[in-house]
Amino acid sequence: MKAEGGTTCGNSTKNDSTEEVKNQYHYPLTLPNYTKAEGGTTWKDKEQVFDKAPKRIMANTRPAAELLLHLGLGDKIVGVGADFGAPDKTVEKEYSKLNILSDKYVGKEVVLGTNPDLVFGRGGLFDNSDGRVGTVDTLNEMGINTYVLESSVTGGTYTSIYKDIKNLGKIFNVQDKAENFIKELKGRQEFISTKLSSIKEEKTFAYLHITDPKELNVEPAHDETFFNDVFKMVKLDNVFKNETGEVSVETLINANPDVLIIPDWNTYDGSSANKMKEALYANPKLSSMKAIKNKQIYAVDFNYMFGYSYNAIDGMDILAKEMYPDLFK
Template identity: 65%
Template sequence: MKKAWMTVSALTLMVALTACGNTTKSGSSEPTATSTATAQATAAATTAATTPAETVTYPVTIPNFKKAEGGTTWDAKEQVFDKAPERIMANTRPAAELLLRLGLGDKIVGVGANFGAPDKAVEADYAKLNILSDDYVGKEVTLGTNPDLVFGRGGLYDNADWGVGTVDSLNGMGIKTYVLESSIPGGTYASIYKDIENVGKIFNVKEKADAFIQELKTRQEAIAAKLAGIKEQKTFVYLHMSDPNQVYVYAAGTESFFNDVFKMVKLNNAYENVDGEVSVEKLIETNPDVLIIPNWGSSPSPEDIKKALYANKQLAGMKAIQTKQIYAVDFNYMFGYSYNTIDGMELLAKDMYPDLFN
């Protein structure tokens, strides 16, 4: 996975990462209070008894997005669903987990990019799915699942060998698409709420979608409450390192989702609005309060990367090195563009401010 990611990064400046991605009366003329209340209660009971908890009238039109092959500009493109899709290909693990959270596991026919920290709440159901690859999958593999919907991260909608096909090419074959709003330029964590809402409409599971949105908002509010007393807004820089001895600074300045979620824990990207790679010399000059490194879930371990950074004489004068402020975050929590990023931010908040979470 790391090798594939770095190849894509070098060739397309994170094209496979973001957008690559990431901007409803009655009564007499003088009713008594009692008669009015009774009438209202009766009407409400009648409505509840005759109206299903979840109703969708098809066709359903969902605002969504497309971009040209190899492009970076996303344009609006509606998707019209005459019925709920029955065969979904999810292009990443977090995309599949989102569908599982809404009770749609029986409709998932394939999952690409099987890496990253699992969502424990749906881990058992996820293990039953058809995993297509641990890496990104191409259009041929995607079409081999015979999907009627390709769902997931925006940067992977391309005809490249790591992409599931462009939106237009898939739609041209009669396959619907849903590009996560959180994963295109301008996307934020709040975009996830819109994505969940849209999935609720597409599959007629509005009640589940609304409940899940509220669960996530409650968790986000809990983090904010815990950190309310922290007045300092620290700066951070992300080191995208797969070799402990090679310092690779990724600015991630145009990664709107990435930059937004770290604000949950009062961290501001020192290179927000800067694109591409940054030199080590510039990193030293910037001197951020915190360094964020990826947790690949395999080798190299975060401990190996931290050890190498703390021992790097060139970086010895930096605040983050001297104060031991290096923190590891799972790759999918940063670049999965899904709801489970809240898991990563909760863990990071606990690492940074353990006393507030005792």
């Protein structure tokens, strides 16, 4: 086995030549991926051709970087944007060594400053506006490969993550690590599914995208196919998934979902989700709702819902145990 952190005397030439032979028949590699017009929302197919494994990856979010770490690619990450959200404890040590560019979304100039040969991650950040990494076409024209997570484009689901991981395995010729990580994630999905097998009917939920409980913003998340699919893991169905316009508080009250989901901002600014819940429970305008009467408000970290990555399973595992503690004893 080749050593991960260097080579021992006498093995270097052999290992290097073995790697060259292995790569000789693997590249060039052509993979389907995506692009969209500047300012657009419609994704179109666009192939990416890799003449060799990228050596300098810019990950546009924390979850994107953590995914790469699970495949043993930390030494290739030259920059990470949007350093926020709940950390993955299993790769926290490796993550702490990375070049963090900002705790906010980063722009194209910052990205280019890392001299990447691959820009990787969440699809919505591939644009030329402020706080965006540049469009796929713009980066490709500069000789930089891109990989947009399929999970993050409209139509993406949690299953899309498995395809993304397989593709990363091909891009970096680490198929064994990719398959092992997929197996681990599928095992965790199966664990949740088995624990909740006695729950025969889905509950309805609505998502309140709020930072202040006095400002009730109902997010229908109509195009957020990944978000809607992820909550299916815990037998929750978005009551407004087919709503294309704004949803008023009155409409929310009339829909009367079983559960309310709110974002947990603790990893962002230290704010208390419990205080947010208490304020919502005490709001007289919402007092007739089942979710209020039955104390069914749950807070989920933003990255678990809108990070479009494997770590959504962490959020759903936490949520399942909060909703059905007796089933996990």
